[in-house]
Amino acid sequence: MALIVHKYGGTSMGSTERIRNVAKRVAKWAHGGHQMVVVPSAMSGETNRLLALAGELTPATTTVEVLRELDMIAATGEQVSVGLLAIALMAEGLDAVSYTGWQVPIQTDSAYTKARIQNIDDKRVRADLAAGKVVIITGFQGIDEHGHVTTLGRGGSDTSAVAVAAAMKADECLIFTDVDGVYTTDPRIVPEARRLRSVSFEEMLEMASLGSKVLQIRSVEFAGKYRVPLRVLSSFTPWDIPIDEEAASGTLITYEEDEKMEQAIVSGIAFSRDEAKIAVLGVPDRPGIAYTVLGAVADANIDVDVIVQNVSHEGRTDFSFTVHRNDFSRAMDLLESKVVGAIGASGLVGDPKICKVSIVGIGMRSHAGVASKMFRTLSEEGINIQMITTSEIKTSVVIDEKYMELAVRALHKAFDLELPTT
Amino acid sequence: MALIVHKYGGTSMGSTERIRNVAKRVAKWAHGGHQMVVVPSAMSGETNRLLALAGELTPATTTVEVLRELDMIAATGEQVSVGLLAIALMAEGLDAVSYTGWQVPIQTDSAYTKARIQNIDDKRVRADLAAGKVVIITGFQGIDEHGHVTTLGRGGSDTSAVAVAAAMKADECLIFTDVDGVYTTDPRIVPEARRLRSVSFEEMLEMASLGSKVLQIRSVEFAGKYRVPLRVLSSFTPWDIPIDEEAASGTLITYEEDEKMEQAIVSGIAFSRDEAKIAVLGVPDRPGIAYTVLGAVADANIDVDVIVQNVSHEGRTDFSFTVHRNDFSRAMDLLESKVVGAIGASGLVGDPKICKVSIVGIGMRSHAGVASKMFRTLSEEGINIQMITTSEIKTSVVIDEKYMELAVRALHKAFDLELPTT
Numbered sequence: 001m002a003l004i005v006h007k008y009g010g011t012s013m014g015s016t017e018r019i020r021n022v023a024k025r026v027a028k029w030a031h032g033g034h035q036m037v038v039v040p041s042a043m044s045g046e047t048n049r050l051l052a053l054a055g056e057l058t059p060a061t062t063t064v065e066v067l068r069e070l071d072m073i074a075a076t077g078e079q080v081s082v083g084l085l086a087i088a089l090m091a092e093g094l095d096a097v098s099y100t101g102w103q104v105p106i107q108t109d110s111a112y113t114k115a116r117i118q119n120i121d122d123k124r125v126r127a128d129l130a131a132g133k134v135v136i137i138t139g140f141q142g143i144d145e146h147g148h149v150t151t152l153g154r155g156g157s158d159t160s161a162v163a164v165a166a167a168m169k170a171d172e173c174l175i176f177t178d179v180d181g182v183y184t185t186d187p188r189i190v191p192e193a194r195r196l197r198s199v200s201f202e203e204m205l206e207m208a209s210l211g212s213k214v215l216q217i218r219s220v221e222f223a224g225k226y227r228v229p230l231r232v233l234s235s236f237t238p239w240d241i242p243i244d245e246e247a248a249s250g251t252l253i254t255y256e257e258d259e260k261m262e263q264a265i266v267s268g269i270a271f272s273r274d275e276a277k278i279a280v281l282g283v284p285d286r287p288g289i290a291y292t293v294l295g296a297v298a299d300a301n302i303d304v305d306v307i308v309q310n311v312s313h314e315g316r317t318d319f320s321f322t323v324h325r326n327d328f329s330r331a332m333d334l335l336e337s338k339v340v341g342a343i344g345a346s347g348l349v350g351d352p353k354i355c356k357v358s359i360v361g362i363g364m365r366s367h368a369g370v371a372s373k374m375f376r377t378l379s380e381e382g383i384n385i386q387m388i389t390t391s392e393i394k395t396s397v398v399i400d401e402k403y404m405e406l407a408v409r410a411l412h413k414a415f416d417l418e419l420p421t422t
Numbered sequence: 423m424a425l426i427v428h429k430y431g432g433t434s435m436g437s438t439e440r441i442r443n444v445a446k447r448v449a450k451w452a453h454g455g456h457q458m459v460v461v462p463s464a465m466s467g468e469t470n471r472l473l474a475l476a477g478e479l480t481p482a483t484t485t486v487e488v489l490r491e492l493d494m495i496a497a498t499g500e501q502v503s504v505g506l507l508a509i510a511l512m513a514e515g516l517d518a519v520s521y522t523g524w525q526v527p528i529q530t531d532s533a534y535t536k537a538r539i540q541n542i543d544d545k546r547v548r549a550d551l552a553a554g555k556v557v558i559i560t561g562f563q564g565i566d567e568h569g570h571v572t573t574l575g576r577g578g579s580d581t582s583a584v585a586v587a588a589a590m591k592a593d594e595c596l597i598f599t600d601v602d603g604v605y606t607t608d609p610r611i612v613p614e615a616r617r618l619r620s621v622s623f624e625e626m627l628e629m630a631s632l633g634s635k636v637l638q639i640r641s642v643e644f645a646g647k648y649r650v651p652l653r654v655l656s657s658f659t660p661w662d663i664p665i666d667e668e669a670a671s672g673t674l675i676t677y678e679e680d681e682k683m684e685q686a687i688v689s690g691i692a693f694s695r696d697e698a699k700i701a702v703l704g705v706p707d708r709p710g711i712a713y714t715v716l717g718a719v720a721d722a723n724i725d726v727d728v729i730v731q732n733v734s735h736e737g738r739t740d741f742s743f744t745v746h747r748n749d750f751s752r753a754m755d756l757l758e759s760k761v762v763g764a765i766g767a768s769g770l771v772g773d774p775k776i777c778k779v780s781i782v783g784i785g786m787r788s789h790a791g792v793a794s795k796m797f798r799t800l801s802e803e804g805i806n807i808q809m810i811t812t813s814e815i816k817t818s819v820v821i822d823e824k825y826m827e828l829a830v831r832a833l834h835k836a837f838d839l840e841l842p843t844t
Binding site for chain 1: 438441442445472475476478479480481482485487488490491492494495497498501502504505506508509510512513517518519520522524525569570571
């Protein structure tokens with residue numbers, strides 16, 4: 001008998017008919033002799049509906065008090081889901097009970113709309129499991145030390161499920177979603193893209209941070225910290241496929257590097273179209289200049305991604321970085337009005353029409369020449385590289401947005417990702 | 423500076439536009455120097471939508487576990503309302519904070535879907551009021567001693583508002599609704615019906631129990647127990663009418679009998695179409711027979727309203743009572759199969775096409791002949807009275823359903839209810 005956590009996304013919970021299917025799938029696992037904890041998202045569209053209502057009333061200034069109320073409102077979507085799923089499970093003849101974040105309780109900090117989980121008390125849940133009940137816990141939310149409702153931000157239900165699995169030392173956490181696993185790249189761009197049967201935690205982390213939307217990045221971080229056995233799989237297979245078959249489907253996130261005999265050098269190609277490039281030109285090259293430029297941007301709550309500083313030439317350097325495309329004009333205005341003149345830079349240029357393409361692979365650590373193969377491939381396609389950053393297991397380039405599909409396809413082929421692994 | 427509780431019904435909260443109007447009305451009172459606590463219902467239609475979703479999944483057997491989940495689901499409607507109203511108040515420039523039943527906390531028993539309030543801890547609310555905030559509290563719900571969410575049943579937000587007003591010793595509790603007060607009878611039946619400027623608590627209690635839908639009967643009981651100054655008024659007047667004018671509108675529920683110099687003998691005509699009549703004929707007249715008949719009905723969770731036992735004749739009596747029309751066939755089946763034979767009664771007859779019409783008035787206590795005037799009026803209209811019950815301040819008759827409107831109009835005229843009171 002194992003302790004299993006299932007997480008179901010909003011699409012899987014999108015109607016009472018689908019909720020009934022979720023209940024049948026959970027019941028199958030429970031009848032298979034497992035202790036079951038289930039973390040469902042809100043019904044698809046519900047969180048948006050609630051926040052749109054709030055948006056029609058929200059005052060001009062978004063204070064912490066307003067954010068608190070947004071969490072109060074948004075948290076109800078998951079509360080409805082857990083109640084409905086509990087009822088559906090009872091209709092399947094199982095004992096079931098639902099809990100909100102505050103009932104468990106799932107303790108968080110007070111950062112409304114993007115709170116972080118601090119502690120989960122599993123006493124109540126364990127008692128119910130011991131009594132033979134399926135326990136259903138709201139995703140996406142918790143309670144802070146003052147008894148206020150908090151939410152974890154978009155996709156937070158993944159994090160809730162992983163955190164519950166970690167706190168309870170679950171044998172496995174299954175994330176049921178609308179894709180059937182993690183792919184070498186987006187199949188909409190490369191039809192030959194393959195599902196990975198397993199992917200290392202580090203690779204998954206890079207892919208999530210690079211724009212692959214399969215799992216919320218914080219849930220991957222959480223999984224890594226507590227080494228939660230995590231599997232991403234489809235909720236659109238028939239509910240009654242055998243447990244053994246289901247338990248081997250999707251993509252498993254692994255923590256042991258030697259699990260696979262032969263490690264693929266590159267596991268996947270990630271990309272993101274959501275970025276924009278900004279360069280401050282002719283910056284006097286003196287200590288503290290990076291802080292002066294990026295500090296101003298950070299103070300305006302704009303996240304910076306890729307940062308490149310060229311070697312200086314005659315005491316001056318060019319300083320480039322990327323921001324989310326939504327923040328582009330705000331960042332440009334800010335730099336123009338407050339930074340360029342103040343530091344004596346010679347100019348400011350920006351380009352919102354760029355994209356970021358990355359190769360990710362744990363095998364890159366021990367294989368030289370992977371990055372240069374990437375650069376050669378792009379060069380052979382006539383694609384100019386504007387910025388480069390590297391980490392131990394990924395290499396990212398910033399290129400003109402119009403070359404994105406071409407670059408992804410060429411790299412997918414160059415690294416043999418369409419071939420089945422042994 | 424007074425402490426004022428406002429309660430707004432689902433229609434008043436039915437859209438963001440209407441919520442904005444509620445916020446402006448509350449802001450007017452706050453700017454008028456009052457400490458404000460607001461109890462809103464769920465947006466109209468929301469509770470029905472949630473329970474309909476649950477209904478599509480509910481198992482055949484409704485256990486206490488199922489009822490618990492229904493409360494979990496239904497309670498979210500009000501949680502959304504309080505968050506939206508708090509945001510709308512902030513947009514009006516006020517400090518505001520919302521609380522759910524469990525956050526206050528409003529302690530209830532564990533009777534899911536019809537819980538009763540046991541205790542309200544007002545410490546948190548008082549601190550916020552002292553800090554100059556408008557406090558918004560979910561209606562309809564609370565938390566039981568085990569930390570489960572409970573709801574108070576349909577119309578429970580009235581009870582929540584009155585209970586909060588009682589616990590905080592509020593100066594007045596204003597129930598804003600879609601009618602502008604309590605009328606001598608339903609204006610849809612008698613166009614000449616007048617709004618009562620005040621009505622005694624006892625009369626209000628009788629009217630609520632007799633089918634007048636203005637206030638939930640439990641909220642009236644609660645108000646009476648703690649003598650909460652209670653006013654029913656319209657939320658569809660312009661929000662910016664002067665506070666003095668608004669504070670004198672609607673209908674005030676009073677507790678002092680001598681408040682009015684001249685007490686009207688009859689204050690209103692109530693009626694209910696929801697009942698059905700059952701008679702067990704030729705029952706042997708011996709001690710315990712009422713319990714034998716009605717005990718069986720009560721054990722099946724069927725509420726009995728009017729009960730009449732005729733004087734016995736040759737050791738046998740007829741035993742009549744009314745039940746809710748929805749329970750009629752179940753009650754008939756039960757009596758036929760388990761009671762009639764067992765007690766040796768001679769027969770069973772029933773009629774679901776009856777109605778109950780009542781005259782209510784605190785002045786009836788000191789005026790003889792009120793009931794006989796009622797009977798004479800009905801007789802003059804050729805309406806046969808099938809059953810009669812009386813209390814100190816009301817007289818009810820059961821008549822054929824088809825005479826209901828005629829009876830109400832005739833009685834309204836006979837007791838001069840269309841004339842303005844001094």
